[in-house]
Amino acid sequence: MATHLPVLGGHPEGIGATTRADRWWVGPSLTFALLSGFVVYTTWAAFQGVHYFADPYLSPFYSPALFVKTGVAGAPEIGGFHGWFGEWPSWWPEFLPASPAFLILAFPGLFRFTCYYYRKAYYRSFAGSPPGCAVAPLAGGRKYRGETGLLIFQNLHRYALYFALPFVVFLSYDAFAALFRNGEFGIGVGTVVLFINAGLLAGYTFGCHSFRHLIGGHDDCMSCGKNTMKFKAWKRATWFNERHMLFAWCSLIWVGLSDAYVRLVSMGIIHDYNTW
Secondary structure (H helix, E strand, O other): OOOOOOOOOOOOOOOOOOOOOOOOOHHHHHHHHHHHHHHHHHHHHHHHOOOOEEOOEEOHHHOOOOOEOOOOOOOOOHHHOOOOOOEOOOOOOOOOOOOOHHHHOHHHHHHHHOOHHHHHHHHHHHHOOOOOOOOOOOOOOOOOOOOOOOHHHHOOHHHHHHHHHHHHHHHHHHHHHOOEEOOEEOOEHHHHHHHHHHHHHHHHHHOOHHHHHHHHOOOOOHHHHOOOHHHHHHHHHHHHHHOHHHHHHHHHHHHHHHHHHHHHHHOOOOOOOEOO
């Protein structure tokens, strides 16, 4: 007896059509909610321009603080905190707040937006192209152009890596600087928060496909030199790469929590327990 399939290949037609019986939509829905929430919170935090420093903690959204504006309510004046290049420049547009975040967030933002893992995440959750394996696209009959129409822009990822690597150094420095307040060694909850943030960001960056390619992408036989430093570094990057999705989400969530923690301490809403 002949079996008549809906279409060639056995896949059902229609927007979001599928024969899957599991709750395949949970993953894309959570991704949509988390990424949307992060973008909204980050944008809001960047526009504040204040309460990003609570001695000795600096929010990762504002690091490095190239310029700072002091003398206004909520400005980071505690502990002699200064910008790398001093006071806020006079050439800054008046319609934008004097926020150091505007000067640096574009670089880690570009690195994440063009990330190979995040491409999959927002293709499925925002574009629905497709929203899941064996699920028809939500765009109907529109042809998928994710790797053609956006390819030129997304290929910036390999270059964005070079801007992202220094942030591992900046945030690590901030974490170590958070061990000292007014020259006195100590540790607080904020110190732990910033160290975890730096560690998760490093794990995400060092697991990047472009970073792994930077180490061993030009070699056809990595195992031919098992005892070389290059091969060992490539193996370490591979370990992080295998857990790239985990580090991508953990670092994204934690960097938002880190900013929120510093902000709440700076505003006096919560107390930072410490040894000082």
